[in-house]
Structure formats: structure tokens, C-alpha cells
Amino acid sequence: MIQAINSALDICMSRDPDVLVFGEDVGYFGGVFRCTAGLQKKYGKTRCFDTPISEGGMLGAAVGMGVYGLRPVAEIQFADYIYPAFDQLVSELARLRHRSAGEFHAPVTVRTPCGGGIFGGQTHSQSPEGVFTHVCGLKTVMPSNPFDAKGLLIAAIEDDDPVVFFEPKRIYNGPFDGHHDKPLQPWGKHPMGEVPEEHYRIELGRANVVREGADCTILCYGTMVHVALAGAEEAHVDAEVVDLRTLLPVDMETIEASVKKTGRCLILHEATKTSGYGAELLSLVQEHCFWHLEAPIQRVTGWDTPYPHAFEWHYFPGPARLAKALTRLMED
Amino acid sequence: MDDAPQERLRLHIPEPKVRPGATPDFSDIEVPEAGILDRPPIDADDQTLHDFAFAMIRVLDEEHRAVGDWNPHLDADTLRRGLRYMLHTRLFDEAMLRCQRQGKTSFYMKCTGEEAVAVAQAMAHRPDDMFFPSYRQQGLLVARDWPLVDLMCQIFNNPKDRTRGRQLPVLYSARDANFFSISGNLGTQYPQAVGWAMASAYKHDSRIAAAWVGDGTTAEADFHHALTFATVYQAPVILNVVNNQWAISSYQGIAGGEQSTFASRAVGYGLPGLRVDGNDFLAVYGATQWACERARSNAGPTLIETFTYRAAAHSTSDDPSGYRPANEEQAWPLGDPIERLKQHLITLGEWDEERHEALTEELRAAVKADLKTAESYGTLGTLPDEPRSMFDDVFKELPWHLREQRDEMEKL
Ligand SMILES: Cc1ncc(C[n+]2csc(CCOP(=O)(O)OP(=O)(O)O)c2C)c(N)n1
Ligand SMILES: [Mg+2]
Numbered sequence: 207m208i209q210a211i212n213s214a215l216d217i218c219m220s221r222d223p224d225v226l227v228f229g230e231d232v233g234y235f236g237g238v239f240r241c242t243a244g245l246q247k248k249y250g251k252t253r254c255f256d257t258p259i260s261e262g263g264m265l266g267a268a269v270g271m272g273v274y275g276l277r278p279v280a281e282i283q284f285a286d287y288i289y290p291a292f293d294q295l296v297s298e299l300a301r302l303r304h305r306s307a308g309e310f311h312a313p314v315t316v317r318t319p320c321g322g323g324i325f326g327g328q329t330h331s332q333s334p335e336g337v338f339t340h341v342c343g344l345k346t347v348m349p350s351n352p353f354d355a356k357g358l359l360i361a362a363i364e365d366d367d368p369v370v371f372f373e374p375k376r377i378y379n380g381p382f383d384g385h386h387d388k389p390l391q392p393w394g395k396h397p398m399g400e401v402p403e404e405h406y407r408i409e410l411g412r413a414n415v416v417r418e419g420a421d422c423t424i425l426c427y428g429t430m431v432h433v434a435l436a437g438a439e440e441a442h443v444d445a446e447v448v449d450l451r452t453l454l455p456v457d458m459e460t461i462e463a464s465v466k467k468t469g470r471c472l473i474l475h476e477a478t479k480t481s482g483y484g485a486e487l488l489s490l491v492q493e494h495c496f497w498h499l500e501a502p503i504q505r506v507t508g509w510d511t512p513y514p515h516a517f518e519w520h521y522f523p524g525p526a527r528l529a530k531a532l533t534r535l536m537e538d
Numbered sequence: 539m540d541d542a543p544q545e546r547l548r549l550h551i552p553e554p555k556v557r558p559g560a561t562p563d564f565s566d567i568e569v570p571e572a573g574i575l576d577r578p579p580i581d582a583d584d585q586t587l588h589d590f591a592f593a594m595i596r597v598l599d600e601e602h603r604a605v606g607d608w609n610p611h612l613d614a615d616t617l618r619r620g621l622r623y624m625l626h627t628r629l630f631d632e633a634m635l636r637c638q639r640q641g642k643t644s645f646y647m648k649c650t651g652e653e654a655v656a657v658a659q660a661m662a663h664r665p666d667d668m669f670f671p672s673y674r675q676q677g678l679l680v681a682r683d684w685p686l687v688d689l690m691c692q693i694f695n696n697p698k699d700r701t702r703g704r705q706l707p708v709l710y711s712a713r714d715a716n717f718f719s720i721s722g723n724l725g726t727q728y729p730q731a732v733g734w735a736m737a738s739a740y741k742h743d744s745r746i747a748a749a750w751v752g753d754g755t756t757a758e759a760d761f762h763h764a765l766t767f768a769t770v771y772q773a774p775v776i777l778n779v780v781n782n783q784w785a786i787s788s789y790q791g792i793a794g795g796e797q798s799t800f801a802s803r804a805v806g807y808g809l810p811g812l813r814v815d816g817n818d819f820l821a822v823y824g825a826t827q828w829a830c831e832r833a834r835s836n837a838g839p840t841l842i843e844t845f846t847y848r849a850a851a852h853s854t855s856d857d858p859s860g861y862r863p864a865n866e867e868q869a870w871p872l873g874d875p876i877e878r879l880k881q882h883l884i885t886l887g888e889w890d891e892e893r894h895e896a897l898t899e900e901l902r903a904a905v906k907a908d909l910k911t912a913e914s915y916g917t918l919g920t921l922p923d924e925p926r927s928m929f930d931d932v933f934k935e936l937p938w939h940l941r942e943q944r945d946e947m948e949k950l
Contacts, residue, residue, distance in 0.1 A: 230786070231788055233551075234553075234787065235788075235861045238786065251551045258754070258792055259725075259788075259793065260758055262758075263759075290723075327706030327722065329722025330706070509929070510932070510943060512932070515644075515704060516921060516922050517925050520947065526950060
């Protein structure tokens with residue numbers, strides 16, 4: 207997935223001289239996760255560079271560059287460190303087009319690794335996507351595999367609205383279904399690990415049905431797509447797994463079609479539960495599909511605690527928890 | 539409108555002089571002679587102190603003698619204690635790095651080459667002063683005689699881990715050592731230290747606060763919030779910048795260190811900034827002592843830049859060979875803090891190679907024994923507690939929704 211992201215950045219930079227890539231350690235070194243490796247060498251240090259450790263400064267500057275007419279792609283080293291930039295994201299970037307009635311806008315893409323499962327403790331594991339979907343004016347994306355990551359990132363960079371692009375770091379090097387004691391499978395062996403060299407886009411706002419099924423619908427994204435597939439298999443449930451890919455604007459058409467078909471719905475995310483993105487999904491399903499539901503909607507999420515370093519696997523909503531919730535969903 | 543040809547603008551991106559493959563080059567670092575700066579009165583008007591932000595306070599000279607006004611005149615026992623703490627810190631770091639390689643902990647961060655900063659500063663403070671550190675000041679705890687077994691247990695997240703497995707290794711908490719819980723988010727502790735100091739002043743207490751950030755972290759807004767609050771309220775706080783030249787792969791120029799010194803950030807805010815040779819134990823001690831006296835006598839806060847070098851990797855997740863020349867630390871013009879204090883003690887006739895060898899052996903054995911004790915309680919993979927404990931301390935009392943989630947987890 208790292209190479210796919212790198213390739214998306216490379217293609218956008220080669221096609222458009224106004225695309226700039228920057229962030230902490232992204233220049234010469236190529237990023238702590240290597241997503242920007244080689245870009246400074248290829249495009250020069252004024253197009254791919256290190257920034258001071260100032261997330262607020264980085265995104266403030268990105269807004270200014272965007273206003274000038276550039277297409278900045280900023281990397282926040284960990285999603286856990288996005289908060290110093292909160293004001294620039296929420297009060298400025300998200301609302302600029304609206305407050306100036308279209309006179310100004312900034313087509314900024316913010317890339318940031320999220321999620322746990324890497325022994326990162328509470329400040330290298332968070333999934334704050336729901337915070338950003340709650341802010342009006344920010345598109346929010348989270349891919350679950352290399353093929354999507356590349357197509358979505360290109361679409362995000364080419365989009366004229368600001369996009370927060372979350373990269374689940376646990377699946378940077380291979381799919382992960384929550385069985386942490388099993389050896390890591392590299393992306394090379396996964397059908398979605400194959401990434402075309404050329405430019406392609408996956409339109410924002412389009413979900414992907416990664417597994418068709420008749421019993422129930424699992425709404426998920428990022429790492430949890432792989433957990434969903436494993437959990438459904440372990441519970442012997444013929445689940446339809448919908449990878450949302452874009453959380454905002456969300457693909458209601460696909461969600462609605464699936465839930466109306468199966469009549470049962472489970473929402474799965476790694477982020478904490480209360481006021482999480484799952485709560486929004488639950489409301490949407492309730493609003494759109496109420497008369498088709500045969501059972502209460504289930505939510506499987508991270509617990510409402512900070513991510514505990516030593517209890518990572520008790521915290522992570524893995525396939526066992528999912529399987530149990532699926533059984534409950536099917537019983538009702 | 540002027541029709542003279544206009545110069546085209548250019549975007550400036552700072553870059554270090556050398557990269558991997560090249561020879562280390564520190565030729566533009568000016569190392570002033572030791573002992574040449576006077577030590578101003580502790581209540582000196584900050585307007586008269588600007589030069590200290592651009593100079594470098596140094597006490598140990600080329601012949602390993604302590605010279606000049608900033609010499610804190612410590613007795614030989616105190617110097618030997620400083621040497622012991624620094625060496626102990628280094629050997630602790632080496633042992634923990636090995637533990638990480640052996641899979642006993644997921645992560646570790648060394649402070650190699652920077653030991654004088656935390657050790658001399660802790661010794662110059664009173665034991666009840668409150669410290670708000672970053673992750674690279676383990677020497678503060680060593681110099682406060684905090685048991686290393688406790689730190690090891692925090693690193694291993696074993697049942698004796700006082701933070702109950704909640705934190706990434708090295709993000710210690712040690713309330714009884716007046717050492718604040720370390721955050722993973724850079725710089726947040728800086729304004730918090732100022733607030734603690736304001737509270738101490740409000741209560742007419744005699745304790746002061748100190749905080750540490752790295753060169754890279756001076757770019758965070760929290761750094762600037764702290765300076766503003768410190769100066770506005772004349773808070774009894776010492777704000778330290780440990781300039782170890784690197785912030786992971788970014789050299790200090792990316793934090794604005796090429797245009798001016800980090801100590802000089804103080805000037806614009808109206809507080810004294812002292813730039814100090816961070817590998818000179820006596821200079822660090824002397825400067826900190828001055829700032830402590832100043833703060834304790836209601837004469838206000840001080841910013842101290844300790845100029846040093848991060849000799850090791852940023853952390854166990856980092857490999858510096860990807861961004862800086864190999865062996866750069868050996869070319870560092872300010873030498874090694876342990877070696878320099880050792881040579882000073884030898885020059886005084888208060889130390890020798892045999893005693894140094896014996897001390898090294900003694901401390902190595904002590905670290906080994908501590909490690910054995912800590913490991914007997916468990917290393918990475920041993921759970922510190924029942925998993926249900928993760929729901930404690932989110933709030934003082936468990937609300938219904940967390941109780942429900944805890945029950946759900948236990949039923950799995
Ligand atoms: C708010 C925030 N942004 C980014 C990071 C990631 N990070 C951890 S350490 C570090 C470098 C810090 O460098 P410096 O302040 O010079 O301290 P040093 O490591 O050299 O002691 C970075 C960027 C973080 N922990 N918190
Ligand atoms: Mg540094």
C-alpha cells in the first residue's frame with residue numbers, strides 16, 4: 207500500500223507542477239512510513255520538502271498555498287498528531303469556500319496514518335475519522351487496500367475540495383484480519399494488492415461491495431474490511447461486506463440497496479463507539495431502511511477508552527467480537 | 539509602477555551541509571572559549587542579557603579545568619555524583635536497547651550524548667521542583683535516585699508498571715519524583731509547566747517548575763504559548779530547549795535554527811535566553827542554577843538552550859544512516875559529556891582510570907541486577923493487569939456505558 211500511495215503522489219506531481227508534497231520527515235528521508243520516498247530526488251526540494259514540527263503551521267500554510275492556486279498534499283505523521291492543526295482544518299480549510307461564497311477555496315489533501323495494531327500506544331493508534339466527518343466541508347476517505355488507495359488518493363488530490371485521507375497503517379504492508387498471532391500476508395498475494403502503473407481514479411463517494419451476501423450487511427472501511435471478511439466466515443454468516451471507502455460524502459445508494467436486500471445491518475469500526483462515525487451510519491440506515499430491517503442494527507467498535515498499549519488485542523475489535531455480534535444479529 | 543526589471547521570487551528550503559556518504563562537517567559551529575562570559579546578577583534586566591542568547595556559556599576548557607564566572611564550584615563528591623548519574627543513565631539506555639532487540643519491549647529511546655543536560659539540571663534543582671519532561675530526559679529520574687526497576691517495569695508493561703500498561707515504553711510517570719506524566723504529543727507539557735509555576739506563585743509556595751522540549755518541538759504553537767504566558771505572568775519556570783541538532787530526520791535548520799539560535803526565541807518575548815554548551819556538565823549546572831535562583835526570587839522565567847548532539851538513533855524505530863553521515867557523533871565539536879567530566883575530575887586529582895573502570899563495572903552490575911528483578915515480574919507480552927483494568931481511570935468513576943462495555947468484553 208505504501209508503494210501505491212507513493213505512485214499516486216508521483217503521478218499527481220508529474221502531471222501537475224502545482225502539486226506540492228510536504229510534512230514532517232517527508233523530504234530527503236521520504237517519510238517515517240516511506241510513503242514519499244524518492245519524490246524529493248525526482249521533483250526537487252521545492253516540491254517535496256520537510257516542514258517544521260508544527261501541524262498547525264503546516265495546514266495554515268497549505269491553506270495559503272491552496273488559495274494561491276497550488277494543490278498541496280500535506281502529511282500529518284500520525285493521525286494522533288493532527289489536533290494541533292484542528293483550528294486550521296475546522297475553522298479555515300473546511301469553511302473557506304462557504305464563507306467567501308466561492309471567492310476562495312483551497313484544494314488541500316491531508317494524508318495521515320491512523321489506526322492501531324502496531325503497539326503504538328495511545329498516541330500512535332487513534333482513528334479520529336469521525337471527528338472530521340462531523341465538520342461540514344471536509345471530505346473524508348479511508349482505503350482498505352493498495353488498489354483503492356492509489357485511485358482514491360489521485361481523486362482526492364484532483365478534487366477541488368479539501369480531503370482528509372486516512373491511511374490505516376496496520377495494513378500498509380499487507381491485509382490484516384485481526385488475527386495478530388498469524389504471520390503477516392504481504393499485499394503481493396492479495397487481488398487488490400495489484401496496482402496498475404498508470405493514472406486512474408476511484409471517484410470519491412463510491413462504496414465497494416467486496417463480498418456479496420444474503421444474510422446481513424456489514425458496513426466497514428479501512429482495516430476493518432479484512433476483519434469483516436474473516437469474522438463473517440468464522441460466524442458462518444453469508445454477509446454482504448460493504449467497504450465504504452469514502453466516509454463523507456457516503457455512498458447511501460449502495461448502503462441502502464444492500465440493507466434493503468439483506469434486512470440486517472452491522473456497523474464495524476476501530477474508532478471509539480460514542481459519537482463515532484458508526485452512530486451516523488446507524489442513523490442513516492434507520493432513516494432510509496427502517497421498514498426493511500428485521501433486527502436491531504449492531505455496532506462493533508473500539509471501546510470508549512484511550513488505546514491501551516498493553517491491551518491492544520483486548521481493545522482491537524477483532525473477528526471474534528464480530529462473529530459474536532453477527533450471531534446476535536442473525537438470532538434476532 | 540516601477541518598470542525596472544523585477545527579480546523573480548524563489549522558494550527557500552533549508553538543507554543540512556552534508557548527507558549520508560559525505561564526511562561530517564561541523565565547521566560552521568562556533569565553539570567559543572570557556573570562561574569568557576560574565577555571570578550577571580540574578581535579577582538583571584532581561585534587556586541587558588541579549589548577548590547570552592547568541593553566545594555559549596562554557597566552563598570546562600581544553601585542559602579540562604573549570605574556568606570563569608559560570609563555574610558553579612561544586613565539590614568533588616558532587617562532581618563524582620554527576621559522573622555516576624550520567625554513566626548510570628548511559629548504561630541503563632544500553633541495557634534497554636538490548637531488551638528491545640531481544641523483544642522484551644516494543645520500543646525504546648536513548649539519550650546518548652545528552653546525559654549532562656538532564657543530570658546536571660536535575661542536580662541544580664531542588665528535589666521538590668516539578669519537572670515537565672519530554673521522552674529524552676530519563677537522566678532527571680536517575681539523578682533523583684528514582685529506582686530503575688520502576689522505569690523498567692513501566693517499559694515492560696508488567697504487573698509492577700505503575701501506569702498499568704497504558705503507555706508506550708519510555709513515556710514514564712513518576713509523581714513521587716515530581717516528574718510529570720510524559721505525553722506522546724510533542725510540546726504539550728511546555729505551557730502546562732508554566733501553569734504549574736503560576737499556581738505555585740499564586741499559593742506563595744517556594745517550588746518552581748521546569749520543562750524540556752527538543753529543537754524540533756520549538757516549532758509547535760505550544761512552545762510559543764508557553765513563552766507568552768511565562769513572560770506575561772513572570773512565572774517561576776525554566777523552559778529548556780535541548781538542541782540535539784536533529785528531530786528524527788530533520789536537522790535543526792528545519793525548525794528555524796539557521797536564522798537564529800533557539801535561546802534567542804526568548805528575546806522577542808522579553809525573558810532571558812541562555813545558550814549553553816550542553817555537553818559541559820558544569821556549564822549546564824551553572825546556567826540552571828542561575829535560572830533557578832532567578833525564578834525563586836520572583837525575578838521571572840528563563841529559556842535555556844542546551845547545545846548538544848543526539849548521538850544515537852531517534853528511537854528503536856529509526857535508522858539515522860538514511861539521513862546523516864555515519865559517525866557524525868564522533869566529529870561533534872563539543873565532545874562527550876561523560877568523558878569531559880571524567881577528565882575534569884582526573885585533572886583535579888579526584889578521579890583516575892581504575893576508579894572509572896570500577897564505577898563502570900559497579901553500575902553495569904547494578905543495571906543487570908535491576909533488570910533481573912524487573913524481568914522477574916514479566917516483559918512484553920506479560921499483561922500488567924486484568925484486561926478490564928483498561929476501563930479504569932477514563933473517569934474517576936466508571937459511567938454506565940463503560941461498565942456495559944467492560945461487561946461485554948468480559949463475556950467474550
Ligand atoms: C504533535 C506531534 N507531532 C509529531 C510527533 C512525531 N514525533 C515524535 S518525536 C519527533 C521529533 C522531535 O524532535 P525534537 O523536538 O528535536 O526532540 P528529540 O527527539 O531530538 O529529542 C516527531 C516529529 C509527535 N510525537 N507529536
Ligand atoms: Mg532534537
